[in-house]
Amino acid sequence: MSSRPELQAPPEIFYNDAESRKYTSSSRIMEIQAKLSERALELLALPDDGVPRLMLDIGCGSGLSGETLSDSGHQWIGLDISQSMLNVALEREVEGDLLLADMGQGLGLRPGVIDGAISISAVQWLCNADKKSHEPRLRLKAFFGSLYRCLARGARAVLQVYPENIAQRELILGFAMRAGFAGGVVVDYPHSSKSRKEYLVLTCGPPSVSTALPSGKNEDGEDWSDEDSEDEENQTVCISERHRPRKKLKLTKKTKGRQWVLNKKEQKRRKGDVVPADSKYTARKRKARF
């Protein structure tokens, strides 16, 4: 089965009671979610004046990302399609208000009221048609259209997505642009398959200086600050020693040996195969000219 949850079941069914609990009790997922939300908040580039803003968390799930918003003092409204996830969020007593809603049907919010929107690993779900009535293009259009309307002028939306392929990324970005957003994709750690993360950074309103895209983390492949860095350093070979490993490889090249052959023959015998008897010639060393 595919490892992508989008391909397994619709979100409201995939995130059932058991899965929601599992999701929220895994410390690894919690850490990743917190990191992603912090980065998304950083990309939102809210003015640094200490005034709390009204934020929107699209696909808030159990409120892991909302917690980051609360920690920075913001008020937020979260929406998610999975009742089980929201139940977990209620249990955890998150500070934002929670709405059970399908983002593909558009957000029922008044125009121009939201100061910023984040979404962690949610928007790629829109690319799937889980019901007969679902048409991904229409749903993306409804989502981005209503998101554009409810955001205040100049506000940003940062959507962290896991697109399945390039076409899917283009599709999502295309509909965002068509809705009127300016912006693009910011890729963090583009050279790493594991920690590579993509963020759609969208700005509401006409293009201006403030809509310039921030650069992704570690885009040029230098000052890699992850824990992998040490391992990579050890793996590099100094130029002066360049030839040594190859030589060593030749010397220590292992042959299977006499004992291995004897074991193998014994194994075959036990299976009932016809095997020549062992002798002093079995697996002997050949002459060099051979």
Added chain:
Amino acid sequence: MRLLTHNMLSSNIKGVSNGFPLRLDVENSVSKEVEFNPDFLRNMFSKIDWKALVDAARSMGYAELPEEAPDSSMLDSDEFLKKFHHALLELHLDEGALICPETGRRFPVNKA
């Protein structure tokens, strides 16, 4: 659900031209204390639809907000901000429903 959220929501049923404000059907409401932050209130004030907030607060049984939309000079008065804060962030609709003003469709609000 806080009245802040209620003030932001509108009905997006197909064919509805004006889905705001949603009517409140209150079965149970509670009040939870929240940290008072005047900066946030001043920032939010321009975005709040005052009439909708007053009506919603009334239906929750809180009638201390002035009927007329206050001007920006009121935003320096601590007393007014406290009331505004209470109505906006501390009053919670615990059980009840939101009702679309045009179609009359009910959107239930509950805890679980």
